[in-house]
Amino acid sequence: MFNELLQSSVLIGILYSGIRLAAPYLFAALGETVAQRAGVLDLGVDGIMLMGSFAAFYVVFETGNLWLGVAVAVAVGALMGLLMAVISVTYQAEQGISGIGLYLFGLGLSSLLFRVMIGSVKGVSGFPILRIPVLSDIPVIGEIFFNHNILVYLAYLMVPVIWLLFDKTTLGLKIRAVGHNPEAADSLGVSVNRVRYFAVIFGAAMAGLAGATLSIAQLNVWQENITNGLGFIAVALVYFGGWRPLGVLLGSLLFATVNALQLWVQVKGINIPSDLAVMLPYVLTIFVLIFASGRVRQPAALTKPFERSG
Amino acid sequence: MTDNLLPTGLPRIDLLEMRGVVKRFPGVLACDSVDFDIKAGEVHALLGENGAGKSTLMKILYGLYRMDAGEILLNGRPVQINTPTDALKYGIGMVHQHFMLVDTLTVAENVALGLKSSRGPLLDLDKVEARVAELSRVYGLQVDPKAPVWSLPVGVRQRVEIIKALYRGAALLILDEPTAVLTPQEVDELFITLRRMTADGHSLVFISHKLREVLALSDRISVLRAGGLVGTTRNENITRHELARMMVGREVLLDRNKAPVKVGETLLSLNDVEAYRVTGTRALYNLTQELRGGEILGIAGVSGNGQRTLAEVIAGLREVRDGNVSLLGTDITKWGIDKRIEAGLRYIPEERMHDGVIQDFSIAENIILQDHVRKPFSRGIFLDFKAIARQSQKLVDEFRVKTPSIDTPIKSLSGGNIQKVILAREISNAPKVLIAAQPTRGVDIGATEYIHERLIEQRNRGTAILLISEDLDEVLALSDRIAVLYEGQIMGVVDRQDTNAEALGLMMAGVRQENLVEMKAADR
Numbered sequence: 001m002f003n004e005l006l007q008s009s010v011l012i013g014i015l016y017s018g019i020r021l022a023a024p025y026l027f028a029a030l031g032e033t034v035a036q037r038a039g040v041l042d043l044g045v046d047g048i049m050l051m052g053s054f055a056a057f058y059v060v061f062e063t064g065n066l067w068l069g070v071a072v073a074v075a076v077g078a079l080m081g082l083l084m085a086v087i088s089v090t091y092q093a094e095q096g097i098s099g100i101g102l103y104l105f106g107l108g109l110s111s112l113l114f115r116v117m118i119g120s121v122k123g124v125s126g127f128p129i130l131r132i133p134v135l136s137d138i139p140v141i142g143e144i145f146f147n148h149n150i151l152v153y154l155a156y157l158m159v160p161v162i163w164l165l166f167d168k169t170t171l172g173l174k175i176r177a178v179g180h181n182p183e184a185a186d187s188l189g190v191s192v193n194r195v196r197y198f199a200v201i202f203g204a205a206m207a208g209l210a211g212a213t214l215s216i217a218q219l220n221v222w223q224e225n226i227t228n229g230l231g232f233i234a235v236a237l238v239y240f241g242g243w244r245p246l247g248v249l250l251g252s253l254l255f256a257t258v259n260a261l262q263l264w265v266q267v268k269g270i271n272i273p274s275d276l277a278v279m280l281p282y283v284l285t286i287f288v289l290i291f292a293s294g295r296v297r298q299p300a301a302l303t304k305p306f307e308r309s310g
Numbered sequence: 311m312t313d314n315l316l317p318t319g320l321p322r323i324d325l326l327e328m329r330g331v332v333k334r335f336p337g338v339l340a341c342d343s344v345d346f347d348i349k350a351g352e353v354h355a356l357l358g359e360n361g362a363g364k365s366t367l368m369k370i371l372y373g374l375y376r377m378d379a380g381e382i383l384l385n386g387r388p389v390q391i392n393t394p395t396d397a398l399k400y401g402i403g404m405v406h407q408h409f410m411l412v413d414t415l416t417v418a419e420n421v422a423l424g425l426k427s428s429r430g431p432l433l434d435l436d437k438v439e440a441r442v443a444e445l446s447r448v449y450g451l452q453v454d455p456k457a458p459v460w461s462l463p464v465g466v467r468q469r470v471e472i473i474k475a476l477y478r479g480a481a482l483l484i485l486d487e488p489t490a491v492l493t494p495q496e497v498d499e500l501f502i503t504l505r506r507m508t509a510d511g512h513s514l515v516f517i518s519h520k521l522r523e524v525l526a527l528s529d530r531i532s533v534l535r536a537g538g539l540v541g542t543t544r545n546e547n548i549t550r551h552e553l554a555r556m557m558v559g560r561e562v563l564l565d566r567n568k569a570p571v572k573v574g575e576t577l578l579s580l581n582d583v584e585a586y587r588v589t590g591t592r593a594l595y596n597l598t599q600e601l602r603g604g605e606i607l608g609i610a611g612v613s614g615n616g617q618r619t620l621a622e623v624i625a626g627l628r629e630v631r632d633g634n635v636s637l638l639g640t641d642i643t644k645w646g647i648d649k650r651i652e653a654g655l656r657y658i659p660e661e662r663m664h665d666g667v668i669q670d671f672s673i674a675e676n677i678i679l680q681d682h683v684r685k686p687f688s689r690g691i692f693l694d695f696k697a698i699a700r701q702s703q704k705l706v707d708e709f710r711v712k713t714p715s716i717d718t719p720i721k722s723l724s725g726g727n728i729q730k731v732i733l734a735r736e737i738s739n740a741p742k743v744l745i746a747a748q749p750t751r752g753v754d755i756g757a758t759e760y761i762h763e764r765l766i767e768q769r770n771r772g773t774a775i776l777l778i779s780e781d782l783d784e785v786l787a788l789s790d791r792i793a794v795l796y797e798g799q800i801m802g803v804v805d806r807q808d809t810n811a812e813a814l815g816l817m818m819a820g821v822r823q824e825n826l827v828e829m830k831a832a833d834r
Contacts, residue, residue, distance in 0.1 A: 170427050177412045177423050184410035187374070188424035188474075189395035297414070308374065 004268075008140075014264055015144045018257030020218070023148075023155035024049070024210040025252040028234035029241065030162045031206025033248055036238055037166065038199030039179035039301040040088060043099025045207045046231025047106020048080040052211025054110040057222040058117060060124045070151075070212050077208015080106060081201035089196045092305035103231070111224045118222070126220040127151055151209075151217040158206075162245040175199055179299035182306040192306045207231065229282075236285050243299065251288070258284055314511070316481055317448050322350040322511040323401055323481045324385050326371075331380035333366055340366040342537040343380065348482065348513045353504065355516045355524040357557055358534035359754040360725065364517045365407070367534070368484045371515075372404040373397040403480025405471040407487040407517075413460040417453055417470050418442055421477050438477075445473050450503060464612065465496040472503070482513040489523055493612050494782060494815030501527055519557075519755075521550045522783070533557055558755045568766055573790075574603025577774040578624065578655075578743045582633035585623050593619035594798045596633065601743065601774045606765065608789030608806075609778040610814050616798035617778045618660060621747045624776070625657040626650045637743060651680050654742035658732055658749050660778070662725065666732045669721035673713060674702035676720050677735050705734040710760070726757030733761055737768055744768060747778040762788060782811055782818075796820045 004010060028045050035042045042048075056073035060066055080102065087098045127149035136146035166172040174195045177185040182192045214230070215222050233255065241247025262277045316322055326348050333341040341363045348354040356364040369375045371382065373391045381388050384400055391397050397404070411420050418439045427434045439455040446453050451469040459467060468488060475483055485504075489497045504514055504527065518524050524531055525545060533540040533556040540556045554562045578601040585594045593616040601607050611617055622628035624635060626647040634643040637653055645653075659665035667676045678687045678698055686697040702716040709730045713723055720728055729749065736744065746765060750758040765788060769775055779785050785792055792809060794801040794817035802823025804813070813826055 168433055169431050170422070170425075170433055171431065173415070173419055173423055173433060177415065180414050181410070181412040183408075184412050184420075185423060187394055187404070187406060187410040188478075189393055189398065190424040300414075 005264075010264070012140060012143055014260045015257065016147070017260035017263065018253060019144060020148055020152055020256075021259055022252040022256035023152045024213045024218070024230060025234055025237060025256060026155040026158060026249065027210035027213060028207045028231055029237040029248045029252060030158050030245060031203035031210070032235055032238045033203075033241070033243055033245065034162065034165070034175065034206075035199045035203035036302055037179045037243055037299055038175045038196045039182065039299055039304060039306070040085075040196055040200050041095045041099065041235075041303045042081075042084055042088075042102075042200055042203055043096055043232075043235060044080065044084055044102025044106065044204075045099075045234050046227050046229060047103035047110075048077050048204050048207040049211035049214070049227045049231045050106045050110040050225070051080055052077045052208030053215035053226055054113060054211070054222055055208070056212035057124060057215040058113075060126070060216050061118065061122065064124075066127055066216060069216050070209065073208040073212035074205045075208070077211070078201050078205040080208070081204025082197075084204060085197045085200040089193050089200065089305070092307070095303045095305075107225060114222060114224060121221055121223055123221045124216060126215075127217040149217045151213045155213070156249075159245045159249045166245070171195075171198075176299075178306075179301055182301050182304075183308075186306070186308060196306075207234075210234070233281070233285060236289055239298070240285075240288050242297075254288075255281055255284065316511050318445070318476060318479060320401060320479045320481055323348075323513055324350050325383075326385075326402075326482060326513065327383040328367070328371060329381050329383065331367060331370060332378045333363075333370060333375060334378050339537045341370070341377070344534070344537075344539045346532060346539070346542075348515060350481075350511050350513050351508050352530065353508055353514045353516055353528045355518060355528035355531045356534060357518060357521070357524050357531055357553060359519055359557060360752055361536075361754070362534040362557075363537040364534050365486055366537075368404065368486065368515060368517060371397065372402060372484060398478045398480070401479055401481035402484070403475025403478055403482070404484040405468065405475060405486065405488060407490060409467050409471055411459045411467055411470060414458070416456055416458050417462075417473075418455040420459060420470060421455075421474050425478070441477060442473055445476050449473075449476065450506060464491045464614070465493075465499070468492070468500065469503075481511075482515070483507070484515040484517070486517045487519070488516070489518070489520065491613055491780070493818040494811050495819055497523065520783070521553050521557075524553070525550060535559055554755070562755055562759060568788075568790075569770065571604045571770050571772075573605050574772055574774075576600045577603050577638055578776070579636050580624070580633070581636070583623060583630055583635060584632040585619050585628055585630055587619055592798060594623065597798070597800060598633075599793060599800060599803070601776055603742070603772045603774050604769060605790040606769050606775040606777050606788050608785035608792040609776065609795050610782055610785045610792055610818060611780070611795035612818055613780050615795050617747065617780070617795055619798075620795065621657065621660070621745050621776075621778055624743075624745055625655070625659075648680075648683075654739075655745075656736040656739070656741035656743070657745045658729075658736050658747060660747035660751065662728055662732065662752075663721070667720050667728060670719055672717045673706065673711070673720050673723075673731055674698050674716040676731060677702045677705060677716075679735070681739070701738075705731075705738055709734040709764075724754075726753040729753050729761060730757060733764060737764065737773075740771075741768075741773055743774045743776070745776045745778070748780065749777070750779075750781070750784060782814060785814075786811065794818055794823075802826070 028049060032042060032045055052073040055076040056069040059072045060069040084102050087093045088095045129147060130150050132146040136142040174190050178192050178195045186192050214226055237248055237251040240251040258281045262280045265272060265277045266274050314322055328346040330343045331341050332343050344367055358364045370377045373393045373396050376392060382391055389400055418435050421442055422433060422438045428437060442455040451473055453466055453469050488500060508514055516527055528545050530542060530544055532542040535557060580597055580599050583594055583597045587593045609617060619628055623630055626645060630643050634641050636642060637655055642650055663669060681687055687694055699716060706713060706716055711727050711730045750761055765775060777788055789806050791803055791805055793803040794814055796818060801817040816826060817823060
């Protein structure tokens with residue numbers, strides 16, 4: 001098995017899959033990073049992704065228009081985010097519980113809509129591979145990095161975009177301040193709740209986009225619970241990444257690559273129980289979180305609703 | 311310099327008036343038609359006890375609260391201030407008691423927060439940094455604009471707060487208890503800065519409950535009590551005693567005479583103790599100190615210099631990494647908390663609401679927290695509610711705790727009364743050693759007076775008391791000996807009658823006692 005793994009074509013294949021599979025994690029985890037940096041833990045990511053992936057799939061199934069599918073997924077994600085923001089920011093409900101509620105809502109509603117509106121498992125033709133001219137001709141590198149569909153490129157583009165948002169914009173400064181010391185931000189006339197609404201809705205829109213990536217750019221089908229807990233992994237990746245875009249990128253790549261490896265092991269029919277192989281990335285997550293805890297500094301006001309006090 | 315313009319180039323506020331301000335919170339009248347005014351170039355002090363309404367009144371002026379009735383006039387024109395943004399627009403800034411700084415951000419980022427940038431959505435930190443540097447030069451407020459706030463000492467953080475307000479164009483600055491966290495020397499420095507600001511035409515509101523400082527800095531003084539204005543007076547026309555009487559509403563004893571007591575044997579000793587904070591930073595370095603029966607040893611120091619760890623190490627709440635602690639000659643370093651309590655060690659923690667009581671429990675339940683497993687409060691596995699009620703009622707009466715009943719949840723009591731319950735619990739068993747950490751912080755003058763009286767009474771009957779306090783006046787008023795803690799080390803131990811605030815202040819800033827003597831010699 002190991003000899004085979006070390007063949008260059010197999011390695012390239014696994015790395016290629018790793019890059020590709022990281023895309024939905026990136027969208028979801030970067031979005032969640034924005035929400036958490038503003039102080040809101042949105043555990044509903046998986047439910048939002050389910051709704052986004054279904055919405056994108058349905059639109060493409062009916063119209064064949066891929067970009068319309070993406071737009072609708074983003075809009076549906078944003079709506080779910082609005083719901084989360086109303087519950088957790090305005091009504092100050094406990095964030096962990098409301099997030100789980102939002103997840104269950106998304107899981108149930110997407111399954112119901114699927115049964116009513118589509119009924120059986122069908123496929124669509126998703127985003128095609130977009131070979132980047134010249135770059136994709138570089139041996140090995142071109143094969144691994146420049147031979148993907150456009151949503152994959154977009155996911156990686158979001159890493160510097162989010163970094164710029166945090167470090168170079170006034171909005172990013174507000175987000176960081178609101179997540180760390182909302183009283184201070186409030187005393188300077190920053191509307192804590194408005195910033196948090198933006199962050200939660202933005203994060204959820206990204207989760208919607210992550211869902212669309214699954215259903216119309218990777219799997220090109222839709223089934224109930226298509227995300228299979230991917231949204232929860234994305235939340236873990238935010239912790240792993242230390243609330244920084246670059247850390248989230250590393251985490252997503254690591255996780256997706258292990259996942260790709262696991263898929264290859266399954267496909268090869270190597271003598272490991274497939275359930276064990278499927279568990280591998282999740283076990284890795286747990287270990288990584290044990291390592292990450294205590295090492296990184298989380299936003300001090302994370303999960304704490306803001307209320308002006310006397 | 312042009313008349314009527316501040317060094318920041320903005321106009322001064324010639325007159326600001328608040329008229330008939332009323333503010334109600336559920337169950338409390340926080341401001342009862344209060345009038346207040348301030349002129350350019352003036353320091354107007356707002357004096358009052360905790361809960362007198364000083365901060366509420368100023369939070370209304372700064373737009374954090376809305377008043378229920380009343381009006382605000384700026385140079386004679388009525389203005390609406392509904393948010394801090396409105397206040398800043400009119401040139402009103404505020405430095406809060408608990409600093410409003412995001413410690414993960416740099417100085418410049420804290421200043422830029424919430425402001426429009428010259429580059430639209432992108433930050434213009436270079437410009438902000440340059441302007442901060444300029445302000446710090448003009449006003450003599452030394453600060454590095456690029457430094458992250460967490461790396462700055464408290465005194466510097468306060469400068470950042472002042473710069474933040476000046477940057478936003480504050481002509482009138484509200485300072486809420488600005489000296490609470492400073493050493494006496496830092497207070498002097500702050501006062502120099504503030505005088506410079508008023509000389510330049512700024513108006514300053516100085517909120518405080520410290521009589522001495524109010525008298526040292528202010529032009530006019532307004533005293534608030536229970537939400538109402540007791541009176542406004544010019545500084546020259548009033549003494550410290552008169553102010554205290556206005557503040558409390560009756561005669562108070564400001565200076566306390568302690569009868570000398572024969573000091574007993576050593577009851578508690580720390581030998582070469584080394585300990586760490588939760589965060590993993592070292593809090594105490596090879597600390598050695600003895601505490602004898604019948605004395606109050608005051609621990610002076612600026613907040614965050616290891617006081618809390620010191621108390622916790624003795625109480626058994628924090629691990630001793632190296633060295634040992636002994637009580638009555640027995641090494642207790644490895645003892646659990648309960649065993650220490652049993653041996654006569656008692657602890658009044660500084661975080662009253664967090665470590666001192668269980669907020670939702672009744673007074674009676676809080677009184678038996680440590681002793682519920684002991685007679686007479688329990689028999690076998692059952693609690694004896696009659697004995698508990700008897701003891702609780704006795705203590706509530708004896709310590710004059712103002713409460714409807716012993717079954718009232720403790721969180722509904724005032725800070726002073728909660729502290730009385732804790733004090734009653736900790737001293738009712740005739741402790742051998744008592745650790746009192748910030749025993750009167752946030753407590754009104756009346757309760758403070760009472761708590762001090764009881765602590766001295768304990769000392770007189772032979773208890774060894776370790777008084778940890780950031781209030782230097784309190785340390786000076788109660789202690790027989792004073793040790794100064796700076797960055798986890800003791801800078802020196804002095805007898806109360808041989809020292810003064812100035813010498814202690816230098817040690818609080820990190821000067822060792824032996825060097826202090828040299829400095830004095832050099833002066834001569």
